[in-house]
Amino acid sequence: MPSPLSSSAPARPHAPFAFPVAARYAGMESSPLKDIFALAARPDVVSFAGGIPDPSLFALADIAECYDHVLRLHGSRALQYGQSEGELELREQAARRLSRDLPTSAEQIRITSGSQEGLFVAAEALLETGDVVLVESPTYLAAVQAFAVHGARMVGVQTDEHGVLPDALDRAIRTHRPKLVYLIPTFQNPTGRTMPQERREQVAEVLLRHDVPLIEDDPYGELSFDGSRHRPIAALPGMSERTLLMKSMSKLMSPGVRIGWIRAEGPILQTLAVAKAAISMQSSVVDQLTVARYLEAKDLDAHVASVTGIYRERRDALAGALAPILPAGAHITDPEGGMFLWASLGEAYDAQAMLADAVAAGVAYLPGWSFFAENPDRSSMRLSFVTHSPEVIRAAAGRLGEVIAQHG
Missing domain, CATH: 3.40.640.10 (Type I PLP-dependent aspartate aminotransferase-like (Major domain))
Structure with a gap:
């Protein structure tokens, strides 16, 4: 006699178990910060996306x-x-x-x-x-x-x-x-x-x-x-x-x-x-x-002074490489310190739409829309200059310029 817990009927397929997610995280399968580190880890991409210090500069x-x-x-x-x-x-x-x-x-x-x-x-x-x-x-x-x-x-x-x-x-x-x-x-x-x-x-x-x-x-x-x-x-x-x-x-x-x-x-x-x-x-x-x-x-101030001297050279390299490749009417900031500069390309451009082509060309940035609480400028991008040498920065910026030109 079959057990009351057994059945000759075939098992019904069922959906995989899914935990109920809090409303505040619903639909958030990723995050801009998580994506930054994923891009930075790719050996085939020069990433301007994250404010990631150059590890060779650590004391x-x-x-x-x-x-x-x-x-x-x-x-x-x-x-x-x-x-x-x-x-x-x-x-x-x-x-x-x-x-x-x-x-x-x-x-x-x-x-x-x-x-x-x-x-x-x-x-x-x-x-x-x-x-x-x-x-x-x-x-x-x-x-x-x-x-x-x-x-x-x-x-x-x-x-x-x-x-x-x-x-x-x-x-x-x-x-x-x-x-x-x-x-x-x-x-x-x-x-x-x-x-x-x-x-x-x-x-x-x-x-x-x-x-x-x-x-x-x-x-x-x-x-x-x-x-x-x-x-x-x-x-x-x-x-x-x-x-x-x-x-x-x-x-x-x-x-x-x-x-x-x-x-x-x-x-x-x-x-x-x-x-x-x-x-x-x-x-x-x-x-x-x-x-x-x-x-x-230790002398943190001396270490910071050494690092910021290198960062200044890298800022100059990125700003100098971007100036001739940006479209007419574009604007970039001229930071006096820190790790980032900001470029707004103009209304005809969508930095998010360009990103896949940029990554395919071996260069990444962070689209600027994610930094706005409301009414984002979709033509904007954040670029960090601290991770790479001036030579690498100039070469990658040149490839980025080609992508921008294709979308103009």
């Missing part, structure tokens, strides 16, 4: 010596759980560097696993579904992602070659009543432009008048080609208490270390620590102690 011997020091003298602690706030030695070193522009104590520092996690921690701590965040137009695409997955609505604010326009920011605040404003004032990603001091003061006046907090993202500020320093908006009168200032070692030491920090004041510090604990408990202790040792024992 490898110094970093290795610092890891060795930490593991020999503090190995048990370095390999153990740590504090959500971050290890004291690193918070002290971070405070010391920030105090060159803005008096800061170790108690005002929260350590994150890079500035990208810092954005996610801040969004977790501050944002509710439906909140409005004002951003530059264009702005850093991964910040838009971090805020959007927390249910926020991004509104782009008009900009010019000096950054966000104070009058446009004032109007946007009056219209949208935002929860916060997110800005990258120095060597902005994606455009490379820098907000001058007078514009920073005007922006601060608007924020103070409307009592709106600021997230100031500054991962590139020390990559100045002429050695000049740009004090953060957070350093202006009245702004330190209402600003989350985010810094990173990724662009200065190495991105693989994944260490950054947030400077804040007041009760939000405790909320940031709680949010950090919920997301990742703590950043890697061995990496924190190694970065602290590096900042204590």
